Amino acid sequence: MTGSVQIAPAGDERWHALLSGRTQPAYRCLALRILMIRLKGDYVRAMPHPDAVVEELRAFFRDNLRFAGDDYRNIFGGTGR
Amino acid sequence: MTVAGLERSLFDRDAVAAMIAAGEALILAGEEHLLASLPAGRWIGGTIPYFMTAEAGGTFDRERLFVQRLPQGASVHWQGLLDRDALPRLDATGPDNGYTVILMPSQSEVHRDFALHAIEWPGLFRRPLVGWVTGVALDQVGIDTPRVFDGATATASADRAVVMHVALPDDRHARVDIVNLFTQADGPALTFDEGDGGFTVEHVNVDGVRRRLVDHLAEQGIDTRLPLVADYNGAMINVAIANIDAATGRVTFFAPAFPGTIYRFAAPVEDYERAFAAQIAPRTGDLAFGCNCILNYNYAGLEGRHTGDVTGPMSFGEIAYILLTQTLVYLTIERD
Numbered sequence: 001m002t003g004s005v006q007i008a009p010a011g012d013e014r015w016h017a018l019l020s021g022r023t024q025p026a027y028r029c030l031a032l033r034i035l036m037i038r039l040k041g042d043y044v045r046a047m048p049h050p051d052a053v054v055e056e057l058r059a060f061f062r063d064n065l066r067f068a069g070d071d072y073r074n075i076f077g078g079t080g081r
Numbered sequence: 082m083t084v085a086g087l088e089r090s091l092f093d094r095d096a097v098a099a100m101i102a103a104g105e106a107l108i109l110a111g112e113e114h115l116l117a118s119l120p121a122g123r124w125i126g127g128t129i130p131y132f133m134t135a136e137a138g139g140t141f142d143r144e145r146l147f148v149q150r151l152p153q154g155a156s157v158h159w160q161g162l163l164d165r166d167a168l169p170r171l172d173a174t175g176p177d178n179g180y181t182v183i184l185m186p187s188q189s190e191v192h193r194d195f196a197l198h199a200i201e202w203p204g205l206f207r208r209p210l211v212g213w214v215t216g217v218a219l220d221q222v223g224i225d226t227p228r229v230f231d232g233a234t235a236t237a238s239a240d241r242a243v244v245m246h247v248a249l250p251d252d253r254h255a256r257v258d259i260v261n262l263f264t265q266a267d268g269p270a271l272t273f274d275e276g277d278g279g280f281t282v283e284h285v286n287v288d289g290v291r292r293r294l295v296d297h298l299a300e301q302g303i304d305t306r307l308p309l310v311a312d313y314n315g316a317m318i319n320v321a322i323a324n325i326d327a328a329t330g331r332v333t334f335f336a337p338a339f340p341g342t343i344y345r346f347a348a349p350v351e352d353y354e355r356a357f358a359a360q361i362a363p364r365t366g367d368l369a370f371g372c373n374c375i376l377n378y379n380y381a382g383l384e385g386r387h388t389g390d391v392t393g394p395m396s397f398g399e400i401a402y403i404l405l406t407q408t409l410v411y412l413t414i415e416r417d
Contacts, residue, residue, distance in 0.1 A: 026315060030258050031206050033314040034402050038200050041341070056203075063207050066254040066417065 019043035110394035111146035124232030127184035127215035131395035139383035172204030176248035180255035183212035214398030263347035309344035353381035361389035366413030
């Protein structure tokens, strides 16, 4: 459930920065800490076609924003565009 | 706070049967003969006789059942047994808003599949997931069989997982967290090559040098009650040692070691009871589920001692999205 927040579009460069490890924020949410271990590996293996990996991370925030909201706002500055 | 307002957590069989008859939705833990004697109803259960109780701290009890009621306003959305073919889509029958409790028998194929592959399953992170691995009294390992029970059909299973999807009102949501007292010590980095990982290993790379793990343990005088610890983006994830076979040089774990992950042995914990209490508080939500590890119970001498206010079975493995060991898992319900 996302409430009024719109998840950033798949083309947003910040998804790729997270999944490639170029940015490494300190995650607060346990689920995200665990999921990102797999997604980072998936992202490398999926290149040059990482769309499905980006979509999985977007889906995580869409499904879990009520407890992962702090992490989302830390990454995207509180705006989903 | 107590679990769902309970002042007690252990009840005799007849008291639990009365709760079931009254229509209460329950998550139960206890000996097989107790669970098998219960009437059908809205409950799931698993075998284990070790508990962290509100009333007496750590307890070994073969004649009573540990009860965790669903939180106020929650309802059973779906419950049932899942075999290894169905388990990877365990999320499919869940609610839009809620959480999932899963129990699975120790050493079963569903346990193994979950441990090795759950993190890869689509939908695993769709909603909060907690649970534990069922077991037996430590002096009955290899004699008794760990089982799960689906109360809806009063069916026991030694080879399937039981799942309860819990729906929550729209103004509440669930959150999962863990308390792991172990941190990485300043030892060498331990990694496993492809083909060397899993539940049972022989070789490990010690700061990049491949050798037998059993030799490394002996040479360094490592206390094998301490787990290997990996850093999952700030979450410390343990791999606890179950057995060392001196004849074959193979080391068996309670959870798999994964190739590509960097492990270090844990630093010792001085006072488990005090450390748990310090790390559990503070919380904003109400506790709805808890479990902890039989190894913490056994190694730390938790009988008669508490782990903060979190109660639950002391299990053969804990689940917070993935399989954990030597870790306390809890789920809270928070209001938006």
